Amino acid sequence: xxxxxxxxxxxxxxxxxxxxxxxxxxxxxxxxxxxxxxxxxxxxxxxxxxxxxxxxxxxxxxxxxxxxxxxxxxxxxxxxxxxxxxxxxxxxxxxxxxxxxxxxxxxxxxxxxxxxxxxxxxxxxxxxxxxxxxxxxxxxxxxxxxxxxxxxxxxxxxxxxxxxxxxxxxxxxxxxxxxxxxxxxxxxxxxxxxxxxxxxxxxxxxxxxxxxxxxxxxxxxxxxxxxxxxxxxxxxxxxxxxxxxxxxxxxxxxxxxxxxxxxxxxxxxxxxxxxxxxxxxxxxxxxxxxxxxxxxxxxxxxxxxxxxxxxxxxxxxxxxxxxxxxxxxxxxxxxxxxxxxxxxxxxxxxxxxxxxxxxxxxxxxxxxxxxxxxxxxxxxxxxxxxxxxxxxxxxxxxxxxxxxxxxxxxxxxxxxxxxxxxxxxxxxxxxxxxxxxxxxxxxxxxxxxxxxxxxxxxxxxxxxxxxxxxxxxxxxxxxxxxxxxxxxxxxxxxxxxxxxxxxxxxxxxxxxxxxxxxxxxxxxxxxxxxxxxxxxxxxxxxxxxxxxxxxxxxxxxxxxxxxxxxxxxxxxxxxxxxxxxxxxxxxxxxxxxxxxxxxxxxxxxxxxxxxxxxxx
Numbered sequence: 253x254x255x256x257x258x259x260x261x262x263x264x265x266x267x268x269x270x271x272x273x274x275x276x277x278x279x280x281x282x283x284x285x286x287x288x289x290x291x292x293x294x295x296x297x298x299x300x301x302x303x304x305x306x307x308x309x310x311x312x313x314x315x316x317x318x319x320x321x322x323x324x325x326x327x328x329x330x331x332x333x334x335x336x337x338x339x340x341x342x343x344x345x346x347x348x349x350x351x352x353x354x355x356x357x358x359x360x361x362x363x364x365x366x367x368x369x370x371x372x373x374x375x376x377x378x379x380x381x382x383x384x385x386x387x388x389x390x391x392x393x394x395x396x397x398x399x400x401x402x403x404x405x406x407x408x409x410x411x412x413x414x415x416x417x418x419x420x421x422x423x424x425x426x427x428x429x430x431x432x433x434x435x436x437x438x439x440x441x442x443x444x445x446x447x448x449x450x451x452x453x454x455x456x457x458x459x460x461x462x463x464x465x466x467x468x469x470x471x472x473x474x475x476x477x478x479x480x481x482x483x484x485x486x487x488x489x490x491x492x493x494x495x496x497x498x499x500x501x502x503x504x505x506x507x508x509x510x511x512x513x514x515x516x517x518x519x520x521x522x523x524x525x526x527x528x529x530x531x532x533x534x535x536x537x538x539x540x541x542x543x544x545x546x547x548x549x550x551x552x553x554x555x556x557x558x559x560x561x562x563x564x565x566x567x568x569x570x571x572x573x574x575x576x577x578x579x580x581x582x583x584x585x586x587x588x589x590x591x592x593x594x595x596x597x598x599x600x601x602x603x604x605x606x607x608x609x610x611x612x613x614x615x616x617x618x619x620x621x622x623x624x625x626x627x628x629x630x631x632x633x634x635x636x637x638x639x640x641x642x643x644x645x646x647x648x649x650x651x652x653x654x655x656x657x658x659x660x661x662x663x664x665x666x667x668x669x670x671x672x673x674x675x676x677x678x679x680x681x682x683x684x685x686x687x688x689x690x691x692x693x694x695x696x697x698x699x700x701x702x703x704x705x706x707x708x709x710x711x712x713x714x715x716x717x718x719x720x721x722x723x724x725x726x727x728x729x730x731x732x733x734x735x736x737x738x739x740x741x742x743x744x745x746x747x748x749x750x751x752x753x754x755x756x757x758x759x760x761x762x763x764x765x766x767x768x769x770x771x772x773x774x775x776x777x778x779x780x781x782x783x784x785x786x787x788x789x790x791x792x793x794x795x796x797x798x799x800x801x802x803x804x805x806x807x808x809x810x811x812x813x814x815x816x817x818x819x820x821x822x823x824x825x826x827x828x829x830x831x832x833x834x835x836x837x838x839x840x841x842x843x844x845x846x847x848x849x850x851x852x853x854x855x856x857x858x859x860x861x862x863x864x865x866x867x868x
Contacts, residue, residue, distance in 0.1 A: 353417065375452060481512075779791075
């Protein structure tokens, strides 16, 4: 057992650098001064992108016609889920709507997994050539979830797309002057299944190679205020000029600022990229793309049965046409920074934010290395503690391998690189039970080396903390090297858990409070998915499912396993269940399985040695 906790008087008298106060607080506080420089750079990185000049001619978007078109689609084909007869009917209906205006509608057919079945989906492409090969894409998905008429999501967007196409129709009945840039009107399928149609178009060879802007119309006839969605599948942002031009157009038509995610939520989206809208695949490929919607972060789907707001539909349609006309004056948009945080009419450049987050690692790393140096000066060995961490890391790597193996076998659903539907989130009980059984088996083999065998001295406890904090330092550096924005979820645990050695002599309540406070970063991510996308308690599994679908990056999963191993060691210390890795004389007798593995390993080594001697 541990020695009795010191009294309050003894705690007050503990010297800095003692076993009760091993963390160098002065060094930690002083290291924060290095963050001042990147903060100054951050302040100077704020810029105001310029919007393109408004067009000289008024837009010709007819809101009443668009509302009538939306009602026609929702009435005749209320169930338009991909692969159904309704979807095929909606495809033919879309062609018929554009035929009178002289468009040659082309089809892009591709196969994808929808609800576990291989299904053929169709993108429809109508193009008006311009004098330049540079292309502006206006798009909307025409399918729905099949659970309702989909009047707002997305008959409204499809109707607005058709009405905009009519305004630029190449037919003689509705002549329009030759445009500087080509126009593509794109109708996609598979939106709720991870923007399958948009992702295919963004990656397909038929996609124009020099797309200068993409505007996506999704649920634009609701009663909510117009909103802008511009997150990507990776930590990228669209050209700020496109966003600012569209924002200014919406202000002109509605008299109000359009809504968008706040600064913190945009940081979360850069740290863990995800969007439920179809601009995301384009943004990730460096193509300027933005979605206009009247819905929330999660599209309303077929659950919404409210009638369309014709006035709102007209405002959005007029603003989009204003934006297209502004670009069609022959001025290309500047691409600008690859990532940023958009604050109304200003942007904070992403590289400056990344620099601040990376520099915020330094105080923690400096204090952790200093703690290791203090252990060396006190002749406290950290080797056994590092071996304990290695065993915990081995266990979590085993769990990760089993998880990815189950994903390859399809236990978690399709792994096609696209996010699963938000409307079809379920916990695969059988697969999770199998994963749990194999995880427990791995822990049984691991715990013999980690279970407490004797009283642990304060020096050994300090070594355990030091090893875990050093491992977290490596985790932090790996995150900074792969995606610095993801440090948003890691930094709370680093700077809070740094003080666990300082409260080790306190009661379990204080240690537990510090341990739980360090989970604020992952909790922030789970809270974001639970509230923004209405996932509730399904949010943790949906996030894990994004890794199984190969949508979230694999390096982040691997680094996360290292974080879990360090968290496990610190949890054992806080719960008085920590034990350093046993010395050879302390190790328990090997079981039959480990004895068999050892025998096979030694036999293989002997055969190699004999083969080497025979060659000599």
